[in-house]
Amino acid sequence: MTAATGFSRSLRRLSRWGTGYGLFTIGVVLVGVMVLLAAAAPLISRYDPAAQGVGPALAGPSAEHWLGTDRFGRDLAARVLHGGRITLLATAAALALVVSVGTMLGALAASLGYLVDRAARHVFDLLVAFPVMVVALALVGLWGPSLVTAIAGVLIVLWAPFARLSRSLVRAALAEPSAVTARALGAGRWRLLRYEVWPRLRGPVLVLAAVEAAQLIGVVAGLSFLGLGAQPPSAEWGAMLQEGRAALWSAPHLVLVPGAAVLVTVLGLTCVGEGLRDVLDRAGQTVAE
Template sequence: MTAGSVAAEVPVARPRRRSVRAGRGLAITGALLLGGMILLVLAAPYVAPYDPAAQEIGPVLAGPSGEHWFGTDRFGRDVFSRVLWGGRATLLACALAVAGVVVFGAAVGALLAGLGRRADVAARGVLDLLIAFPSIVVALAFVGLRGPSLATALLGVAVVLWAPFARLSRAVVRSAIAEPSAVAARAVGSGRLRLLRYEAWPRVRGPLAVLAAVEAAQLISVVAGLSFLGLGAQPPSAEWGAMLQDGRASLWAAPHLVIWPGVAVLVTVLGLVLLAEGLRDILDVDSTGHR
């Protein structure tokens, strides 16, 4: 290798290393924000000082104090307790929904990867149509048919949320089974399941994790927005979007009713977005296998 060739490689390698370092920083920051929020809401039974539905446990619309850290709402309920318990409802429901659509979408995509050319074109058209359709519109349709509730809103979003995972899985699996190593494995008798496990899965799990973090952030925002509009979780449920809707009427007299659930949504979504960005940079491997 000549000195000129070494010098030519240096400008390419340095930005890659900087990108990986920046990605690690973003991923760590996002994981800390998200992990801290998850720990808080999981510890709600031990940390929250009051029952989130208990009324008149303090002065009405009182500001933050030593007894009520986040203040009280118009029914005298402790806002800190409601934020923590509301996070349990929101995060648990969204985590289950995302896990379900990831598994379903990845499985559908792996099946579509084995279709013939015409069937593959038709399947891609269906996936593109579902992805182009706004999930919030489908959620509104479900709410209109079945009535407002958190489960109905999540079901409406999940109807189309699996499609991006299916499209991603299909593309990566098709690329993986066309690799020379996969062709050689088929030549010596490896079955499709073995190819999916050893050839496709190592390539698809990283992109799926990044997409899952992005879609989870979007899902939390949509669910909170629907609850804010009165189409998701219903009173007296402690849910972040419903708390924002409940505190809107007393915004000027008691801004803490909107600030704290809004901060909870912001921190959770920001943590997921930073985690996704960091993972994308870390897992961004070029065609030669170098990061």
């Protein structure tokens, strides 16, 4: 191998790294760290996140309390770590529901005939047009502030983007020559969906799931910050931000720590989504070439 060939290959590797793989890896690392910290919360911190008076009120970071304490003397590290469990588990459960329901409804709409597909398309477009935050605020106004209500408000419309995406991809996949041939040979609807549609559907759905997960965390934390989501003394990141803003200047760590947790998680999920999109686009271009 000549020096020129080796240099060319190195440039291609760097180009590949810069067009998705690197971004995806950074996102996976960031999200993975946050998940591991939340999962290991009882092992990392020995304090109960709701226990008051375990340290002096509004104390800064120290050897005893790594991230300081809040105005009730609660250990901030324990609250952030355990709060990650609440936020991440709620997000994961809500996301699994909207992905499965939305993808299934979109696929069924695209494969059940013209009239069903046309009606479903209008419903999906209508729901996607509704701002998630506005719908969540409306539901909170009806049922009262709580984390469950905030997530329920988000779920009302968040499944629609997945339904619209899967409907579009299923229609395109069923029009492919391989799917047309399989149908002519007697393949049933479920066989077509499994072998012809799903391989083309899973990548874009994963990309959208990562992006919507970042939005979901931001919306839930934002509603809690406004006092409309998780309520004190819940150790949820948005609720912690709301509690800490009164002491922003005297104890900035009360805002900086949960704010950094939200920022890192949202940034990681966004990197996963954008990086995965670049990787899939590059793979598609390679296949086309």
